[in-house]
Amino acid sequence: MFNLSELQHDALVEIFNIGVGHAARAMSEIVNEEVTMSVPSITFLNRAEAAAMLGNKDSARVCGVSQHYEGAFATEAILMFPEDKSLDIVRLMVGEAVPFKELTEMEQEAMSEIGNIILNACVGTLANIFNQELRGSLPQYHVGTSEQILGASGGHAESVVLMLHIDFILEKHQIHGYVAFILDLTALHDLQAQVDRYLANAMGRA
Incomplete structure (x- = not known):
C-alpha cells in the first residue's frame, strides 16, 4: 500500500487541519454554535479496507456527499457520516422544532451544503498552500452501505483511498466523520x- 514519509504525513495532517478549521468556522455560523473540527489521523487504504473501516455491515448505512476535482491532481472527494448522525447534523442546521418527516426531506439539501463547505474547505486549502488550481463539480448526495458509497466492489482495484478521520465537536454533540479522497496512482504521485x-x-523559508 502507498505510504508517505513521516514528514510528508505530518505536513498533510497540518494542511488538512487548516482546511477543516476553515470549515468549522463556516459551520459555526450556520448552526449558531461553536464547532471544533480536527483531523486526528490520515490513512492510505484500498477501497475494501476503507469500506471496512466505516463498517460494511448491511445494516450500517452511510450518508455521503461527493465532489469530483481536477487540476493539480484528480480525485473524487467524499464526506461520510453514519446515517443516524447525518440527521443530527441536519437538525442542528434547521432547528430542533422541525418535524422528523420534514427533517428527512431536508436531509439531502442540508447534507449537500455541509459536504460542499467541508470538501471545498479541505481542497481549497490544498490548492492555496500548493499554489495550484483544483476545480470541483457540484456535490452529489448518496445513502447506502460504505461499500456502495466508496464503490468498493467496482473495478478500481488500482485506486487508493486517502481517509481523513474527522472529529466534529459541538457543545452538545461529538460526531465522527470521514473524508475520503479516491486517487489513482498518477494522482497519488502528483499529490x-x-x-x-x-x-x-517551508524549509527554504526557515
Missing part, C-alpha cells in the same frame, strides 16, 4: 510531489 514542493519551500 506527493505537491507535498514535497510545499516542504521544500
